[in-house]
Amino acid sequence: MSNTKAFQRLAGLFLLLALSSATKADSYMGRMVDSAADNSRLALDFSSRGSHLTKQDPIAYTHALGFDWLTVISDDKKDIGTLLLQGYLTRLHNTQMFPGFFQDEDDTEFVYRIFNFNYTALPGNLPNIRIGHMEVPYGLEHVINTNGTLRQYAQPKNLGIKADWGVSLNKQHKEFEYEVAATTGGGQSLDRQDGSYVFSGRVGSPRDENFSYGVSLYRSKLKNLQRERLGIDARYHIGLHGIFAEMSLGQNGDIEIRNAQVEWNRINRRENITGFTQLRYFSAEQASGRYADTLDGSIGIRYSPDNSWTLSSQYTRDIDTAAGADKQSVFSIQVRYRYFPLNRK
Amino acid sequence: MDIQLIVKALKRSLPVISLLFFMLPSTLNAQAFCALRDPAEAIQKLYPQSSTYRSVVRTIDESVRQEVSAKVPPHALHFSELGRHTLYMVFQGDNPMGYVHVRSEQSEWGLVEIAWAIDMDMKIADFTFQRCRNRYKSTIESDSFKNQIKGKDFEQMKALLVAEQFTLRTDALVVEPKAVPLAQVLVRCGIKTLLVTELAWREEIVKNELLDTARSSFSNTVDIEMVSRPVTTQVLSSLNNEFDGASPGIDRSSVSLAKVLDDSGAILGAMYRGEVNIDRKKSAIIWAVAPDGEVINIVNRSGWQQNATKQAFESNVGKKFTTGTQCSDRTQLTTMEAVLTAQPIFVVN
Incomplete structure (x- = not known):
């Protein structure tokens, strides 16, 4: 199904929500709609990125203009759920390495980032139920949000997908947290593509601790390629420094896959400057039984001078490539501005 | 890397960047909302006996920042x-059992994020670190330290x-010397949390105070309904006549x-809340x-300063106030004002 159809379905859902606001104000539904309005956070989000790939001229641009809307729907005594909608009109220009939902290197598409409702009203230890477009719960990416930022982890290369439409069960407990998802494998599309599917899940210790870790499982069929992964990840913070690591083992079809990544980062006291460096290792078994290894590294910085602006830059370079392929490097700069039009009570 | 290409890229982006610079200033954090999570x-x-919680989102704006600056000058809120x-x-x-509010405080070790439990009387009930990269975190989270802050x-x-x-x-808290810097961060954060919560969520806090007191004052209380303009011209005129x-x-x-x-929506009584210098x-x-x-x-939820004052106010309980001539002291005059202001509720009924 096309993005347009997906959007129409969602628009219908939200129209129903909007109509419910026409019910009398003191009704249960009316109070929930009021709470959604009162608890609303809205940002208009603009970003412009320029990337220069080795030996490529001209520079590749990605411009995104979108909205980021978060609200909590409540009744008198409890939260019912959280609605988070992020949609971006995204324009590529000369972008050679583009995600599959773009037609070519000079395309414009409406892109859903996170677009879901998390129902949180089940009592006790029963899980929350998330439905919509969500990040595939796996590894470091599940803990550190990198949507719309230069800093990325190995998720797309390792799993073949970063976010997808589907449903998940999730919960934070005092001692652990988890999210288990079943999604369509359609990526930006609501529908399955050639029988695609994704099952993924991560169980981890509470992410706010100075040392946290998690175990992830993943199984998918995307573009007729079956993938399986078992991953572990860990984060350790000491003072202003952080060390993150993730390791995965598994298969792409019959090919054994091993990959790992490690990051060291440092923040300043105000936490408006983050510097980081990453190493990513990816290894795939060849027909000969030997492994073809690749290694790349990134160094980057992000600076937020105020609540709206974020300036970031990153340099990524291949350190070791498989079968003597050309070593590439990419230098990127991004400017991001978030404008907050609502200033409710 | 061709420097000219980078310069060219920046030149191309300049019109967009310039346009954005002219936009209105904003009031929120630069991170995307998907990074926000409920504590x-x-x-x-903080509340092991709790069954549910409800989020109330409000804006901490320039007016709150100015009030904080006026009341606790060294603890002014940063724009972030x-x-x-x-x-x-x-x-x-x-x-309702109380409130939880999470605030971040800058420190030598980055932002320290503390979840505060505040009771219905706006006193510290408990706290826990959401995030703290100081090694004395466990000292500050010990029962012996917490008990000095609670209440x-x-x-x-x-x-x-x-x-x-x-x-x-130096004589305020018993804490090992190496943990003092973190204790200072915690106390500063607590001061700001109590003040900001009271300023930004006043409407909800007052309503909860009144509902809680109504439940202990009138049996069969199910809910309360706030009166939007309690001191009307008519009420003011009757107060002026009386006093x-x-x-x-x-x-x-x-x-x-x-x-x-x-539960049938019938009015059982009225709750009046007023601030008095006593x-x-x-x-x-x-x-x-x-x-x-x-x-x-008659209840002072933050606690009476003197027992004599408490007794003087409580001696008015059970009495009916109809004219100012009944009043012999200030506790009776303030009680008279509360009764007169509440009267229109019952007339309408």
Whole structure:
């Protein structure tokens, strides 16, 4: 199904929500709609990125203009759920390495980032139920949000997908947290593509601790390629420094896959400057039984001078490539501005 | 890397960047909202008996920042602390237990994020670190330290610091010397949390105070309904007649009034809340008034300063106030004002 159809379905859902606001104000539904309005956070989000790939001229641009809307729907005594909608009109220009939902290197598409409702009203230890477009719960990416930022982890290369439409069960407990998802494998599309599917899940210790870790499982069929992964990840913070690591083992079809990544980062006291460096290792078994290894590294910085602006830059370079392929490097700069039009009570 | 290409890229982006620079300033954090999460584990830790919680999101704006600067000058809010923030109202069944508010404080070790449990009387009930990269975190989270903080209100927290400074008073708390810097961060954060919560969520806090007091004053209380303009021209005129234009000392701009309702929606009584200067301290006093003008209950939720004052106010409980000539002291005059202001509720009924 096309993005347009997906959007129409969602628009219908939200129209129903909007109509419910026409019910009398003191009704249960009316109070929930009021709470959604009162608890609303809205940002208009603009970003412009320029990337220069080795030996490529001209520079590749990605411009995104979108909205980021978060609200909590409540009744008198409890939260019912959280609605988070992020949609971006995204324009590529000369972008050679583009995600599959773009037609070519000079395309414009409406892109859903996170677009879901998390129902949180089940009592006790029963899980929350998330439905919509969500990040595939796996590894470091599940803990550190990198949507719309230069800093990325190995998720797309390792799993073949970063976010997808589907449903998940999730919960934070005092001692652990988890999210288990079943999604369509359609990526930006609501529908399955050639029988695609994704099952993924991560169980981890509470992410706010100075040392946290998690175990992830993943199984998918995307573009007729079956993938399986078992991953572990860990984060350790000491003072202003952080060390993150993730390791995965598994298969792409019959090919054994091993990959790992490690990051060291440092923040300043105000936490408006983050510097980081990453190493990513990816290894795939060849027909000969030997492994073809690749290694790349990134160094980057992000600076937020105020609540709206974020300036970031990153340099990524291949350190070791498989079968003597050309070593590439990419230098990127991004400017991001978030404008907050609502200033409710 | 071709520098000219980078310069060309920046030149191309310049019109967009310039346009954005002219846009209005904003009031929220630069991170995307998907990074925000409810402090669900912290709420479980702080209120183990709780069954549900409800988010109330409000704007901490320039007016709040100015009030904080006026009341605690050394603890002014940084601009990054402005924006939309959440107060979590925690319930056990139908009964509100208190609040949770999470605030970040800058420190030598990055931002320290503390989840504060605040009771219904706006005193510290408990706290837990959401995030803290200082090695003395466990010292500060020990019961022996926590017990020194629990139960303190805004003024008592403020008194832990040297006046107009960031430093902890040497005799204020028992804490090992190496943990003092973190204790200072915690106390500063607590002071700001209590003040900001009271300023930004005043409407919800007052309503909860009145509902809680209504439940202990009128059996069969199910809910309360706030009166939007309690001190009307008509009420003001009747107060002026009764007190010859003088005022017994209630700050009329601070008055809140609510109808107390049973399960059929019938009015059981009225709850009146007004701020009064008594015993050299501004206190919010709540009166519960029956439809026939009888005073059912008088409560100072932050605690009476002197026992004599408490007794003087409580001696008015059970009495009906109809004229100012009945009043022989200030406690009776303020009670009379509460009863007169509440009367229109019952007339309408």
